[in-house]
Amino acid sequence: MRAIGIILAGGDNNRMRELSNRRAVCAMPIAGSFRAIDFALSNMSNSRIKKVAVLTQYNARSLNEHLSSSKWWDFGSKQGGLYVFPPAVNNYTNTWWYSGDADAMYQNLAFLRNSHEPYVAIASADGICKIDFESLLDYHIEKSADITLVCAKGTQEDLNRFGTVKMNDEGRIADIGPAPPETGNGYVPAGIYIIRRRLLIELLQKCAAAGGTDIIKDILIRFKDEKKIYGFRLKSYWRSMSTVESYFRTNMDFLEPEVRDYFFRQYPGIYSKQDDNPPAHFNQGSAIQNSLVSSGCVINGTVEDSVIFKKVYVGKNCVIRNSIILNDVYIGDNSHIENCIVESRNNIRPESDYCGTDEVKIVIGDK
Amino acid sequence: MIRKEMIAMLLAGGRNNRLGILTDGVAKSAIPFGGKYRIIDFSLSNCIHSGIDTVGVVTKYRPVRLNKHIGIGVSWDLDKNYGGVTVLPTFHEESGNAVIGSAEAVYRNFEYMQQYHPEYVLIAPGDHLCKMDYEIMLDFLKAMQADVAVCALPVKEGEKAGFAADLYGYIYSPDEEIPADSRQYKSAGIYIFQWTVLKEALLALKDDPLADLEEDVLPYCMKNGKKLCAYEFTGYYEKLSSPAAYWKANLELLYEDRGMGLNLNEHFWKIYTNSEQNAPVYFSDTSAVSDSIIGEGADIQGRVINSVIGAGVTVGPGTVIQDSVVMQEAYIGSGVLIDRAIICEGAGIGDDTVIGFGEFAPSKLDPNTYNSELVIVGENAVIPPDVKIGRNTVISGVTNDDDYPEGELASGSAIIPDWKEGDNA
Numbered sequence: 001m002r003a004i005g006i007i008l009a010g011g012d013n014n015r016m017r018e019l020s021n022r023r024a025v026c027a028m029p030i031a032g033s034f035r036a037i038d039f040a041l042s043n044m045s046n047s048r049i050k051k052v053a054v055l056t057q058y059n060a061r062s063l064n065e066h067l068s069s070s071k072w073w074d075f076g077s078k079q080g081g082l083y084v085f086p087p088a089v090n091n092y093t094n095t096w097w098y099s100g101d102a103d104a105m106y107q108n109l110a111f112l113r114n115s116h117e118p119y120v121a122i123a124s125a126d127g128i129c130k131i132d133f134e135s136l137l138d139y140h141i142e143k144s145a146d147i148t149l150v151c152a153k154g155t156q157e158d159l160n161r162f163g164t165v166k167m168n169d170e171g172r173i174a175d176i177g178p179a180p181p182e183t184g185n186g187y188v189p190a191g192i193y194i195i196r197r198r199l200l201i202e203l204l205q206k207c208a209a210a211g212g213t214d215i216i217k218d219i220l221i222r223f224k225d226e227k228k229i230y231g232f233r234l235k236s237y238w239r240s241m242s243t244v245e246s247y248f249r250t251n252m253d254f255l256e257p258e259v260r261d262y263f264f265r266q267y268p269g270i271y272s273k274q275d276d277n278p279p280a281h282f283n284q285g286s287a288i289q290n291s292l293v294s295s296g297c298v299i300n301g302t303v304e305d306s307v308i309f310k311k312v313y314v315g316k317n318c319v320i321r322n323s324i325i326l327n328d329v330y331i332g333d334n335s336h337i338e339n340c341i342v343e344s345r346n347n348i349r350p351e352s353d354y355c356g357t358d359e360v361k362i363v364i365g366d367k
Numbered sequence: 368m369i370r371k372e373m374i375a376m377l378l379a380g381g382r383n384n385r386l387g388i389l390t391d392g393v394a395k396s397a398i399p400f401g402g403k404y405r406i407i408d409f410s411l412s413n414c415i416h417s418g419i420d421t422v423g424v425v426t427k428y429r430p431v432r433l434n435k436h437i438g439i440g441v442s443w444d445l446d447k448n449y450g451g452v453t454v455l456p457t458f459h460e461e462s463g464n465a466v467i468g469s470a471e472a473v474y475r476n477f478e479y480m481q482q483y484h485p486e487y488v489l490i491a492p493g494d495h496l497c498k499m500d501y502e503i504m505l506d507f508l509k510a511m512q513a514d515v516a517v518c519a520l521p522v523k524e525g526e527k528a529g530f531a532a533d534l535y536g537y538i539y540s541p542d543e544e545i546p547a548d549s550r551q552y553k554s555a556g557i558y559i560f561q562w563t564v565l566k567e568a569l570l571a572l573k574d575d576p577l578a579d580l581e582e583d584v585l586p587y588c589m590k591n592g593k594k595l596c597a598y599e600f601t602g603y604y605e606k607l608s609s610p611a612a613y614w615k616a617n618l619e620l621l622y623e624d625r626g627m628g629l630n631l632n633e634h635f636w637k638i639y640t641n642s643e644q645n646a647p648v649y650f651s652d653t654s655a656v657s658d659s660i661i662g663e664g665a666d667i668q669g670r671v672i673n674s675v676i677g678a679g680v681t682v683g684p685g686t687v688i689q690d691s692v693v694m695q696e697a698y699i700g701s702g703v704l705i706d707r708a709i710i711c712e713g714a715g716i717g718d719d720t721v722i723g724f725g726e727f728a729p730s731k732l733d734p735n736t737y738n739s740e741l742v743i744v745g746e747n748a749v750i751p752p753d754v755k756i757g758r759n760t761v762i763s764g765v766t767n768d769d770d771y772p773e774g775e776l777a778s779g780s781a782i783i784p785d786w787k788e789g790d791n792a
Contacts, residue, residue, distance in 0.1 A: 032647030071441055264646040276639050278631035279402035279662040280648055292647040295663050
């Protein structure tokens with residue numbers, strides 16, 4: 001494909017509460033054996049984009065570990081590759097943090113300048129969806145658009161957080177603004193764009209000159225009359241993990257057969273780093289209902305309506321309900337966990353009882 | 368010049384008649400194992416963990432799937448600029464595809480070995496299960512100042528010994544007087560040769576296309592005054608010499624914590640594989656599972672007891688699977704009862720079928736290969752709904768109701784295309 005990819009993986013998000021203390025949101029484990037950024041990376045790889053830059057800053061260690069090799073997404077080629085660009089540190093007193101997604105790209109203008117592909121595909125790293133950038137580019141060319149923004153069907157919570165996109169019948173974007181309260185439907189900007197490389201460079205320079213840092217506010221809204229900005233209506237599954245509740249719900253979505261079929265069985269697939277864990281082992285006493293269990297797990301107890309990530313040990317007589325257990329957790333015998341998200345690399349003592357009542361409880365546990 | 372201390376040649380093996388229809392479509396080393404792996408993964412993982420980064424896989428039979436599985440070796444970290452894994456053919460212009468011996472198969476890749484200028488060559492089977500550090504075996508060879516090291520398994524009761532070695536590991540030739548305190552061993556088929564010694568033997572035996580490592584090369588070395596030593600290996604080692612042994616090795620994984628089978632959970636000797644499935648297993652509200660291993664991406668809606676289920680398998684609601692091995696991507700309908708069976712890759716089982724009922728009867732197809740109670744459903748075989756299948760049966764290819772008179776297949780029977788009762792297999 002005649003495009004380079006940029007994945008915006010910068011965001012710090014305190015709506016994720018304690019979960020984002022240890023990792024960037026885009027490195028959040030999802031659906032048992034994936035990380036959020038796998039979806040953006042796989043979409044780009046499946047669309048035959050060869051050169052991809054990941055722009056990251058907060059808590060990037062976990063993300064960097066995940067991206068230690070580009071081979072899982074087939075980016076290790078001569079004509080391309082996977083690049084991770086943290087903010088530049090120019091001297092010991094002054095660090096240039098990325099102050100917005102447009103600013104992050106502006107600080108890496110050299111990457112854009114030194115490429116030769118005519119287009120740039122931009123995706124946020126925390127969107128859970130499948131998108132074919134090749135057909136998105138076809139749409140972009142068909143509309144002779146300057147910028148194409150993917151718009152997804154959002155829940156009221158998404159609308160409140162991301163705002164809504166107002167489009168005319170042709171798809172041209174009239175405005176992006178706060179959603180009318182409680183309508184429950186509308187399109188939200190999904191953070192996925194196609195734009196000509198030279199135009200992006202030009203707009204980023206203008207944006208920076210005017211002190212802007214944000215794509216939506218300082219580029220899309222500001223240039224909406226001057227440039228032809230089109231919306232591409234994404235009809236298929238899309239979620240963005242902006243809060244603990246939406247993270248929890250997105251994981252639980254994978255208990256639906258249609259969602260599993262769409263992501264796990266239909267072509268093209270979603271790829272992730274291979275961990276080479278043995279297959280999950282279920283001993284006597286395990287009873288599992290409506291749940292996902294990943295490789296490397298050893299289960300001895302009851303698991304219901306839950307998602308169990310990789311290498312989790314569930315002891316005897318445990319009851320785990322409506323919960324998400326992240327990777328490398330040891331749960332001692334006779335424990336009860338309900339409505340919780342158990343943080344990764346955790347050690348839950350035997351006889352523990354964690355129960356989220358009015359909201360999902362995050363269990364950090366004792367290390 | 369490229370120089371490697373030790374390179375490995377893995378013998379992926381030919382068609383193994385002893386495994387019956389399990390090897391109908393694939394070489395033995397490419398048969399799925401343990402819900403995720405293929406058998407060659409064990410040898411390849413042993414190589415990379417033992418510090419061997421140059422591996423030739425010598426193929427003889429049906430190499431396509433093996434080739435696809437190994438690829439350029441990414442999954443085993445064997446994608447190297449210098450060395451790495453290479454799938455080697457044993458094609459020979461004059462003899463075509465005639466049966467050849469193991470030494471001949473190695474000899475036909477003489478050039479491959481020569482280009483790395485190795486000091487030692489490890490030759491190991493690619494179709495056996497074990498976790499073994501070849502580097503320790505090499506250290507042993509060096510300490511013994513030997514020319515050849517043979518991996519030696521202690522002989523269990525009732526087994527035939529292959530050779531005798533003294534307490535230090537020195538192997539006696541048949542015409543030497545064997546001391547009384549020597550031990551009896553059988554060979555594991557794993558050897559380390561000094562390259563110069565192997566080279567000389569292969570060149571001397573090159574005119575015999577049936578030359579075998581065990582029967583010709585080792586005696587040749589011994590006759591020419593080379594020093595052979597026995598490296599004793601007492602860990603888990605399985606040759607998988609029959610369908611029943613394959614089934615047992617799978618089920619033993621379930622009781623690894625009780626000292627049986629291989630331990631797949633070791634963090635520092637992981638078995639690597641090239642797996643297409645990455646998704647977690649899904650269990651529906653109607654599922655029940657105990658004492659089982661279930662591969663990635665499987666969809667379990669029925670009961671699974673004491674079984675090994677491969678990646679991407681679908682098990683319908685109301686189905687019961689017990690004491691069985693189901694390989695990758697098989698589809699099991701609803702209301703099926705499976706008791707003691709091997710269901711191969713991609714097989715499809717119709718609804719309400721009973722697999723494994725009644726009493727054992729000797730196999731009419733091949734009583735030597737099929738001598739257990741297991742029902743074996745071949746690769747991509749299809750079984751229609753509502754039939755009953757007796758014990759010790761073999762089913763291959765797409766079958767329909769006409770193949771099951773009165774909806775049953777009697778114990779000991781088989782449905783194989785172009786085979787009818789009374790024929791020899």
